Amino acid sequence: MAHERYNAPVREKHWQKIWDERQLFAAREDADGAKYYVLEMFPYPSGRIHMGHVRNYTMGDVVARAKRAQGFNVLHPMGWDAFGMPAENAAMERGVHPAEWTYANIDAMRGQLKALGLSLDWSREIATCDPDYYRHEQRLFLDFLDNDLVARKTAKVNWDPVDHTVLANEQVIDGKGWRSGAPVEQRELTQWFFTITKYANELLQALDGLDRWPEKVRIMQRNWIGKSHGALVRFELNGAPDDHAVLPVYTTRPDTLFGASFCALAPDHPLSLSLAESDEKLGAFIEECQRTGTSEEDIETAEKQGYDTGLTATHPFDPNWQLPVYVANFVLMDYGTGAIFGCPAHDQRDLDFARKYKLPVTPVVIPAEADPASFEVGDEAYIGDGRLANSKFLDGLDVDSALDSAIARLESQQVGRERQGERRTNFRLRDWGISRQRYWGCPIPMIHCDDCGVVQVPRADLPVTLPEDVTFDTPGNPLERHPSWKDVACPACGKDARRETDTFDTFVDSSWYFARFCSPRSDEPAARNAVDYWLPVDQYIGGVEHAILHLLYARFFTRAMTATGHAGVEEPFAGLFTQGMVNHETYRDAEGGWVNPADIRLEGEGKSRHAVAIETGAEIEIGPIEKMSKSKHNTVDPEDIIARYGADTIRWFMLSDSPPERDVQWTEAGVEGAWRFVQRLWRLIDEAADGAAQIGSVPENASEGPALDLRRATHKTIHSISADLDALRFNRAVAHIYEFVNTLTAAAPKLKSDAALREALDNLTIMVAPMMPHLAEECWLRLGHDTLVADQPWPQADSALIVDDTVTIAVQVNGKRRDELTIARDAAKEDVEAAALNLDNVMKAIGDKKVKKVIVVPQRIVNVVA
């Protein structure tokens, strides 16, 4: 019979329809088996999926399908992170309404995802821009507000003075508005915050328990939270305005107080601003500091600069010691208290500053190996350990004891009615500002009343929906200038009042969607029975770019939801996996213009490898391998690949070769290799199926010879692939499948009527199914089954078959491999040693040397020391 090619595009549609009709992947809370919640980070509906999505969702799908086969009750949902600026940009550029644009994109992307054959429960689909979703978000906000997890305070925003609009950070390019090109100003605006800092310590501590998270992500979060131990020190000021008689300063090194030579304030410190009112030069200095951009290179190249205020601060341990007080550009207002004391000998920044302004540099911590009398600090501050010197009551102490003593002394002294200082723990983490002055986001459900102040929208009035009749032809917030939307009666007094026109940061939307998926149509944000059953997410998969903000916010939100009774867990994601990016080579023509990969042909290899333009034959320069991006023209559209090769091919390629956490390089040759394998696997099954169909599927235990060898290979493969998939080592699972198919292809013609063949083919199909689900169904059908492979339980490896009776071990002489030895697995050490010494190559290598020692590691190695 002539072999027919597997027609992927046609058969994939067929199987997708069948899965769909049977609602195979609909999750239920009452099903049997332990639950397993697999989630991939939901996409922003940009309109088209890209290779990153394909990689991400393929991995998640393999996990979901494998867990399902292993008997777990799996939840694997999908939704849309649908609010955000691109929709507003589209509205401005093309006059299409953000909602219309977004929903059209969702439809297009849903179709593309469905074409990938993902085992998703589409009945749980949610879009964050849907009022049915965001009304619950508003409700959560109000509940958080009632539980003191929301604050209203001022914060800086990027203000475009030409467009009269607030800009997001990514809209500020080189300090200028992306649209107007005008220099961006910092403006103080009253905004809403989630008080994530209340959980700072808990969010930090709990990282230790997240043992199924990548260490790298935990470190990043730890650094972001940035806990430090130190002290608050209150300096008495001389010559300052009355309300600034005391200057609080945060330091991690109160032990070095005797090395202090100045104090410094942030340019935007209240005291700096107050002094500037009567000091024009200071005002100019502050303005200059604020003008210095916040871009990385600005900070890096900025010189330490200061302005002497003329005030002095009294040293806490010596009333006769006065320190000059500067305003300095390197002091940050939003860390600590916005003021520092400078100890140049033991802090590099302070040292740079002191050298510039000729301030004293007194070492007070002396390294153990240095001589206290002569130890000096040059261009480098000494931040290491040592003994205190030049420090009166601290002299001779080590750093740790000195810290304690200094703090104890500060706590015992008074400045005015307060203590001079106290132990203090500080965090880098700041409260999460959630106000965005934009249209396409979830409205913040608050009302401003002249008489009652800021009032909540009553829960019964939720959702506060976005008005549809908005215009984007002028800059600024459309909600702000809408003729009537913000007009509302005050819920408290009934007087005319105004709605809050800010909307939520879109990170809010994605901070609880995993909880919503548990009960996507519930009247509550989350039905407790559902979240209690499904949460936490057992395996969360996404890009590292969300290692900090999204994951930290989601962790906060989960705690806040639990605090307000909406959930019962502290941590949302028990397991996290961050997958690498999809890269592609870049190509440029002689003029330096980017060239599409589809327009070139690669020739040669190694040093002679080069590219030519298909159309003109012109030489094309092969550039570096970079993340796929439109600007570099090195993207490949998944839809094209699916149309040409089918979903299984693209899935298989995404899982092959590269370890999932690392970047993968997209190559045309790689895809073709994957496609060839699809055909090869189909051919193997197709050709063996008629014979196999005659055989019962239960192998005879009495198998021997080639049949037994095949059974061993089958069970070894089951063993390794199970382990590979459990550990998300997809590339190794792929390699093991290849290896097994190679073995099976060789064995099949000889074992036409043996049950071992049947066992091998069936199990191969089941194991391939999570990775190439459509082809697996096709093979399963061809093998004569009337069930779906998606419903088959995962095979169990027979432990008797995964170990061989004999082992081949290497024999070394003086650490160099000289021969190998095949011997009974359970052979006695002495027998192994004797057999090894008897090998020709071994005897030759020993020569006339004397055997000093023979190391025998059973089942591993023999090493003869001569």
Place this chain on the structure above:
RNA sequence: GCGGACGUGGUGGAACUGGUAGACACACAGGACUUAAAAUCCUGAGAGGGAAACCUCGUGGGGGUUCGAGUCCCCCCGUCCGCACCA
């Protein structure tokens, strides 16, 4: 500057707690089939030497521990990522 990851053939990568380095794939070369091509199948291959059996070298570089090191320790080089004046 601080923190982290990584470095293995022409390429992507295997190698579990130290135990036959290069599995598997891609690319390549030779062969079979074909009028021819595609597809497919078989074979070869880390480098150097040798007709071969084999030998020598070899996991970024240099030291060390060990019977034995890609794996552990120290120093250096390179690439990538995160944070960045955080007191």
